[in-house]
Amino acid sequence: MRNITRAFSAGILFATTILAIVYHVYYMGDTHVTKQQYELVIAERNKLADELEKLKKEKKNTTLPRKETYVYTLTIEKGEASRDIAKRLEQARIIDDAQSFLTYLDTHQLTRAVRPGTYIVTSDMSHEQIARQITK
Known part of the structure; x- marks a missing residue:
């Protein structure tokens, strides 16, 4: 078994040497x-x-023109649907698209984790940041 491994290694070394010489001659050329x-x-x-x-x-x-930052006090009542919360955030210009926020909540299994309470959110917050805040 050792002789086979040594022969194989020697073959690889030989082939690599030949390839290096060919590469150097044909591709390096006159520098x-x-x-x-x-x-x-x-x-x-x-x-x-x-x-x-x-x-x-x-x-x-x-x-560059400055983007306006909107601040919104979000009050979530017990049992309120996530789609209603997303619509209010969209109307308050906190998020661009309610459906994309709902998709984020669904994808990360946070739809049922939304907690009632009052939260201050801003338009420069990401979906992740808003979700983290309202699911504590």
């Missing part, structure tokens, strides 16, 4: 770079660096 090629690469690099600096300056001068 000599002329002075003219070097200067072209450096000029292109400098041009790209200048363009990058220009873009960075433009980015600093532009400001």
Whole structure:
């Protein structure tokens, strides 16, 4: 058994060596770079660096419009349906889509875990954050 393993290992080593030689000869080729090629690469690099600096300056001068954050006091009554809660959150602009919130609750098996109470939620909260808060 040892001789078979040694022969197999030797075969793999031999094949790897041959592949490395072939790769080096055919794909590495002549790696000599002329002075003219070097200067072209450096000029292109400098041009790209200048363009990058220009873009960075433009980015600093532009400001994105701020998204309004809505705050809502959510009161959940005992026995209230999750779809009613989701509709109220959508109407208060806390979530974009009531159905996607319901899907999140269903997927994570939180529909029956919603607890009655009063909660403060904001529009910059994720579905996960809202769900975590109302299921404590």
